[in-house]
Every structure is written in structure tokens, then in C-alpha cells.
Amino acid sequence: MKRSFAIAFALLAVGVYFGLIVTAGEQYLHADLSLGVSVVARTLIAFLSGLAAVIVFLGGDDIENYARPKILLVTGVLFLLVGSYFGLFVAPPEQFMGDTQRIMYVHVPTAWFALLAMTIGFVSAVVFLFNSDFVWDARMEGSIEVGVVFAFLLCCQGAIWAKPTWGVWWDWDPRLTTTAVLLFAFLGILALRRFVEDPVKRGIWSSVATIIAYVDVPIVYFSVKWWNSLHQQQSSPNTVSKPFWIPLRANAFGILLLMVAFIMLRARISALRLKHELAPPPLVEAQLGEAV
Amino acid sequence: MNGTVTGGWNFVIAAYSVTALVFVVYGVTLITRLREARNRASEER
Numbered sequence: 284m285k286r287s288f289a290i291a292f293a294l295l296a297v298g299v300y301f302g303l304i305v306t307a308g309e310q311y312l313h314a315d316l317s318l319g320v321s322v323v324a325r326t327l328i329a330f331l332s333g334l335a336a337v338i339v340f341l342g343g344d345d346i347e348n349y350a351r352p353k354i355l356l357v358t359g360v361l362f363l364l365v366g367s368y369f370g371l372f373v374a375p376p377e378q379f380m381g382d383t384q385r386i387m388y389v390h391v392p393t394a395w396f397a398l399l400a401m402t403i404g405f406v407s408a409v410v411f412l413f414n415s416d417f418v419w420d421a422r423m424e425g426s427i428e429v430g431v432v433f434a435f436l437l438c439c440q441g442a443i444w445a446k447p448t449w450g451v452w453w454d455w456d457p458r459l460t461t462t463a464v465l466l467f468a469f470l471g472i473l474a475l476r477r478f479v480e481d482p483v484k485r486g487i488w489s490s491v492a493t494i495i496a497y498v499d500v501p502i503v504y505f506s507v508k509w510w511n512s513l514h515q516q517q518s519s520p521n522t523v524s525k526p527f528w529i530p531l532r533a534n535a536f537g538i539l540l541l542m543v544a545f546i547m548l549r550a551r552i553s554a555l556r557l558k559h560e561l562a563p564p565p566l567v568e569a570q571l572g573e574a575v
Numbered sequence: 576m577n578g579t580v581t582g583g584w585n586f587v588i589a590a591y592s593v594t595a596l597v598f599v600v601y602g603v604t605l606i607t608r609l610r611e612a613r614n615r616a617s618e619e620r
Binding site: 349356363367371378379380381382383385386389390393432435436439440443444446447448541545548549551552555556558559 | 578579580581582583584586587589590591593594597598601602606608609612613615616619
């Protein structure tokens, strides 16, 4: 378990090196730290190693350990402070959106990790249905709640960005509508979990509901491609100017770490509640003791 | 009207403030709820 945490941090370090340090070296030190790796390959390595770090952090998580989420929280906040400093004070304003574009440095990573948190919830739901291990039920509840918080924040940031650029706080555009559906669908799953007292029924019903609600995640992602949307399409390193990379990526690593830390903390709360619910009542324990 | 957005710093500050507020409030509630759950569990033992 300790080793998995170290491996996850090593994977994260690889992602930070290729995603952030090489770019910072190019822009501020005029030094080539790329080790001969192309821009596209560096972006891919940063993305895949970040994703692998999340899988190892959560897959190898020891639910009894309370120090790890706190380490990730502190690291995430540090990344966010650096990213926000670059986003607010160092990066230049965008040609058409001006300073308003600085909202993207928090809005885009929030969108990525809202969808990722719900994906983790989906995976946890599938695993729980197969092995009935309540650790996965706790992870599912944790990741759904974090996904809902991130999706709510995403809608708030989007509304603040929409007002100066579109002239309205909200529009029933395909991307915005499907995101609102996603938020309320997963909020409904959390409500369902509150109403069902039996932990076994709660786990099964909410797993099935999560799998059904997850259908909306790819719809949210592809909505800007499938329909005529006001919302802009996904960006890539080819469509984003280099001075914008550092704040976007530093904030992305920061919000990624916050997401993992929040899921770990929330899963521990669920696990403690499940432990209480699944424990035999004291009377039964005493009777069992007498029978033995 | 030249197709560019002018000003906008108040919206930027609002977006960053909302983000910080949501992360801080949610983080604090998680730590508080976890502490309560651990205390309850240790009392039951």
C-alpha cells in the first residue's frame, strides 16, 4: 500500500515534468529540457501519467490511512496557487476574450475532473456489482459526491464566463443542458442513497443508477461536436498558445490532486458509516459468544 | 463593437473567488465530517 502511494507520486512527477517543467524551461529559462520528446508526445505522456497516477492513488488506497489525503490536499493547493499566480498575473490576455479568458484556467480543469470523478464513480459501481466489496461502494459514493460538487462549480464558473462573452448567464445550449442533466442525475443518486437504509440494497440500486446516469458523460463531452453549440469545441496543444499552457496545466494538476484527496476523504466517511451499519448488533454478538 | 471582450476583471475575480470558496468550504466540511465519523466509531468501540 505504501509502495503504491510512492508509485503514484512518481507517475505524477513524470506528468509534471513533461507537462509543466519542460514548458516552463522553454519559456522562462530558454532551456531545452524535453529529452528529445516531441510536443505531442509530451502532452500525451503528461495526460497518461496523470491518469495512471489517479488509478494507482485510488486503486491502491488504504482506507484506514488518514495522512495520505492530507498530503494530496496540500500538494494540490500548492499547484493551484502557482497556476493561479501565472493565470492571473503572468499569462497575457487572450486576443479576442481579453482578461475574461483567465477564467478558463480554472473552468477547463474543473470540467475535466468533474467528468473524471463521475467516471471513477461509474467504475466503482461496476466493480461493486461484480465483487460486492463495500470499499468500492464507499469509493462510488465519494466520487459521485465530488463529481457533483465539481459539476456545480463548473456551472457557476461557466455562468460567470458566459455573461461577458455571450451576454447571458445561462443558455439552453446542448453542452450546458447536458451538463445540468448530469449534475441533477448524480444529485438524484446521492438522494437515493440517503433514502435507502439497507446497505446492500443501497449499494446495488445506486450502482445501477450510476451506470445509467453515466450515459450522459460521453454525451456532455461530444455535445459540442454533435450539435450546433454556442460553447466552443475542445482545445488541444495546437489550438492553445504556449503562454497559456503553464497556468492551465498547473491548475489541472492542482485540481486533479484535490479531486483525488476529496474522493479519499469522502470514501473514508462512507467506509466508517458502512462499518457501523454492517456490524452485528451488540446483543447478537453476546449471544454468539454464549453459543461458542 | 469590434468583436473583442473588453474589461472583465470583475468576472475573473468572481470566478476565482467562487472556485476558492467551493474548494475550501467542501474541504473543511469533509475534514469535519471525517473527524465526527471517527469520534463516533471510537466511542462505539
